[in-house]
Amino acid sequence: METSTPLLPVNSARVIFDGFRTTPVLDHPEGLDLDPVDGSLWCGGEAGQLFRIDLAAKSIELIDQNPGGFILGLRFTADRQVIWLDAVRRQVRRLAVGTGRPVEVLVDGAVGDHQLVYPNALDITDDGVIYVSDSEGDGQTGGGAIYRLTPDGPPEVWCPGPFHFANGVAVSPDGNWLYVAESASRAVCRVAILPDGSAGGIERLWTLGYRVPDGLAFGPDGQLYTACYYPSVILRLESDGGVTTVYEDPIGHTLSNPTNLVFVGTDALVANLGRWHITSIDMRAALS
Helix, strand or coil, X not given: CEECCCCCCHHHEEEEEECCCCCCCCCCCCCEEECCCCCXXXXXXXXXXXXXXXXXXXXXXXXXXXXXXXXXXXXXXXXXXXXXXXXXXXXXXXXXXXXXXXXXXXXXXXXXXXXXXXXXXXXXXXXXXXEEEECCECXXXXXXXXXXXXXXXXXXXXXXXXXXXXXXXXXXXXXXXXXXXXXXXXXXXEEEECCCCCEEEEEEEEECCCCEEEEEEEXXXXXXXXXXXXXXXXXEECCCCCEEEEEECXXXXXXXXXEEEEEECCEEEEEECCCCEEEEEECHHHHC
């Protein structure tokens, strides 16, 4: 069953940080996450930037820049390492925040003999295992892969797909599944994480019609949510295969080509690739 009327009114969303006239400008963010120690919001930019935003002070600072790059997925580990993906440089990069150590490149162009195409999104388990999507393929022809990086071993091709432009990824709260947004086929699938850490088969669970899923995140209610790049909408993917429209911006202004989202209590913070701001959506009515 599918509900198309949004659960939340349009005024449930607001701009929590506007980076249009700041110095530096918040340059079309895609990935975002919160520092687990000080609560600051980190995100990337389309010219290879790594930004830190103090939401209380409404300030932004440039932490790093990879000239010629384009930053997509970004997540923190529990021990305050920020991991992010550069789609142009085809890199996985890491900074151990607060240690004074320089930026490290964990993956540079290839995993073994498998060349990266378009490293896009990532999720990280509580014990530091990183899953990275590599985007390739269209609605008819599959490609791409999911890579796995562990704290004590080399990067590996975890699931070779094929996927139809693998985008957002999210590990289930029980650690048994990796959910993957397939933007080109407008679908969301999952891959079993087997007891030995290897990948099971691909199960395609939701098809979303005209909506293009981008980021995935589990909410505090244990449900899976996706931010759709087009149109500007947040969906809840129900365990019975249904799809619920949670929030939609009919003019694509407050929510504008949303990509990744992260929950802070009952609020969802959302990056907008189409503009220069971060959106906050009061999700209480959808989570109850």
